[in-house]
Amino acid sequence: MNKKILLPILVSAFSILCCLCIGPVRITPWQAVLALRRMLQAAGGSEKEVLQEVVLVQSRIPRTIIGYAVGCALASGGAVLQGLVHNQLADPYILGASYGAASSATFGLAAGWFASLGIYQTPVNGGLGAAAAMAFLFLYSLKGGRLDMERLLLGGAGISMFGRALVHLIIKMSPRAFVTGSTAFWTEGGLAGARLSYLWWVLLLLAACVLYLGIRYRDLNALQCGEETAGTLGVPVRYLQKVMILVISVLTGVSVAICGGIGFVGLVAPNLARLLVGGDYRKSLPVSAFLGGTVLIWCDAVARTVFAPVEISVGIVTAIIGGPLFLFFLKREM
Amino acid sequence: MDKLRIEHLTCAYGKRIILEDVSLLVPEGSFVGIVGPNGCGKSTLLKSIYGALTPLAGERFLDGTDMKKMNSREIARRMAVVGQENSVTFNYTVEEIVMMGRTPYKRLLEPDNEKDRDSVQQAMARVGITDLAKRRYTELSGGEKQRVILARALAQETDLVLLDEPTNHLDISYQLRIFDLLRESGKTVLSAIHDLNLALMYCDSIYMLGAPGGLFCGPAGEVLEEKRIRGTFDVNCSLENTKEKGRKVIVYYGGRPEKEVEHE
Incomplete structure (x- = not known):
């Protein structure tokens, strides 16, 4: 049992360390460890060492740590969502987040929404778009106090199609290169924009979401025997469906705002x-x-x-x- | 004491009323059957009792307590349900499915303990699926699946069990074994039953839905008599004595009651 828990943790730690080292600026694992220690002790170093530190802090650490957290969150969100809608092909983005974000961020760029926020302009616009799309889908799928899973699944597909059309429309109307580039980011995703400044917030939020999904594992299992059966096993089905979808929406929205729609x-x-x-x-x-x-x-x-x-x-x-x-x-x- | 008491239940799908003003009593320790032709509302009645459907009107009492005032966990510790829905989304093993019967007893993050494992083992042994424990549920035959679902209900360790045609996919040997097991377990049983001979054999009392004069209830032998079966199910039949003293069996002659068959 201990081995089963230890192995993933070791592999994760090893992977994170490796990914801190891989990139255009070469850093060996040992140099990375030394650089981390110097940073903790606030010690100085040679010019080359300082460059390594800058690369680690500005880019590698935030994108690796946030990347790991986003990967965990999307995968757990997907696992739970597939169970909720009883469909193994479901993906957190069926909730409409990525195209919601893409359309509002693209439009925001073209129209200059929140331009004063500088580098946060796009994440804020995108995050709001993702939230708006998912909030709409949530309300749309409510049927007499319960969340209709079929409507959620199909409604999400509809919203994504609509969002996609909007994006293309905006690009045609505002054919500026940065707008087109932004669209690719929202629909294909990228971790290059990850920053250290909000690392802790994102980690905390995503960890809370994943933990919540995890502690309800018994209820999720029971739900796989059907909603009626789960009810007879004492699972508060309607409540659970709503809260789970909300939690998945939050984690998807946060992921999309930071690194766009990373599919698959x-x-x-x-x-x-x-x-x-x-x-x-x-x-x-x-x-x-x-x-x-x-x-x-x-x-x-x-x-x-x-x-x-x-x-x-x-x-x-x-x-x-x-x-x-x-x-x-x-x-x-x- | 009454284990389950249903008063003046009215159910509808949309505007179509399926059941009107149905009252039902299940005394503690009894075996109560619900029979009736297809579409008469047997499943609807059961579903509105276990809460999968919301009735338009009516009261439900479990152990004398209004079920509206109980949460689903409390209900699940007193009443297990074997419904007709038995598909499972992902690949679970048989043991994992039976373990789900322990859900109402577990707090968040509480791991399975010795008691849970015992109860799961016992339940599996009673329906004869111990050999299947590690098999995948999706690879089982219909009859095996049905026994797994039954084992899950047994692992729930409730006094009352509700069943919706539980022997549908079972061969005759398992049909009898399952009903024997339920009757010997000392549990209170309310079950929709397709096979009238099985109902006659096992039930203390029977509710017949869809009978010409509306709902009819009484001891099994009184409800299931020639004329009423003929009128309700539109079949030609007779009740015959068997070698076993006092036990009768329903014999069918065809689905057209107007062609009377001569018999002694």
């Missing part, structure tokens, strides 16, 4: 986890989270190195690596 992690990690350890949420949820976090930071490492100094969207890497891997496991298991 929320879909593949939970399915992979179930292939490895079975459906029981007590096992599959932590394994999903672990896989999501680890896979995402490795994909980000690839995204920033293969065509360095040009970065490609991390969402493209997750899909290119995750797609075949997923197909391979699926064929082996089913």
